Amino acid sequence: MAADQIILYGYRLSSCTWRVRAALNFKRIPFEERKVDIVKAQEQLTEKYRAINPAQKVPALVIDGATLVESMAIIDYLEDTRPGPKLTPESPLAKARMREICEIIVSGIQPLQNFGLKLQFNTEEQYLKFSRHHCERGLQTLEELLKKSSGSYCVGDQLTVADLCLVPQLFNITTRLGMTIGKYPTLSALFAKLLAEPVFKETHPKSKQ
Structure with missing residues (x-):
């Protein structure tokens, strides 16, 4: 995996994944989305995915050489490191x-x-x-x-x-x-x-x- 590659591990129907996907889209940040089937296959419960996200939930985002979990923490990081366009008010x-x-x-x-x-x-x-x-x-x-x-x-x-x-x-x-x-x-x-x-x-x- 390239050092600058951004990967979103998620499930399309997950509201938490959609939040992050929308934030990446709004800020025009290129990324690859990798499906984690949390319903039928329950891939989030595998040891392979646990190594990515210890909570065994979606989403997880690989960015800047780190792996971030929890959608709101991920969005905060994007807002801090890629401030434009902004997703938070000034007031x-x-x-x-x-x-x-x-x-x-x-x-x-x-x-x-x-x-x-x-x-x-x-x-x-x-x-x-x-x-x-x-x-x-x-x-x-x-x-x-x-x-x-x-x-x-x-x-x-x-x-x-x-x-x-x-x-x-x-x-x-x-x-x-x-x-x-x-x-x-x-x-x-x-x-x-x-x-x-x-x-x-x-x-x-x-x-x-």
Whole structure:
């Protein structure tokens, strides 16, 4: 592997992988994406992948001679080392608003609906009831926050990390969990608008790889 080669280990339908894929795309950073099948083959549980990511999760990014794990840490690194175009607002308040939205998604929604949780339930119905309940609570919170912070994007008129977190999560909620978001007008309108943005069209799980 070339010293300057950037490799993203991930799963196309993983919201965490999509965040990083979108960040790389937005900053126009060339990279190679290598599939880790976390559903059928469960390749994340192999010793080969464990050597790449000890947590045995996706994504992992090989960059600058190092391997980084955890999507938000990876995005922070990209923002620090490849600052243009920026994914964080300049204003301290706007930056805090961005982080509020990110935390609700990354900490309050995503972990409570991921594939790994299924093993903790006896039936698919139990898993879906649990996940949909917690997603609904998160959506309610996001709707109230976005009423105050959103413009063309989650925070004003600048695309930020909040948008990179929002789109993949809403995609999973509306497809994999079969939930509807129409009763959240701010959220649903923003989601439709963001899906048409080049960064999300080009990195969409169903886009040409």
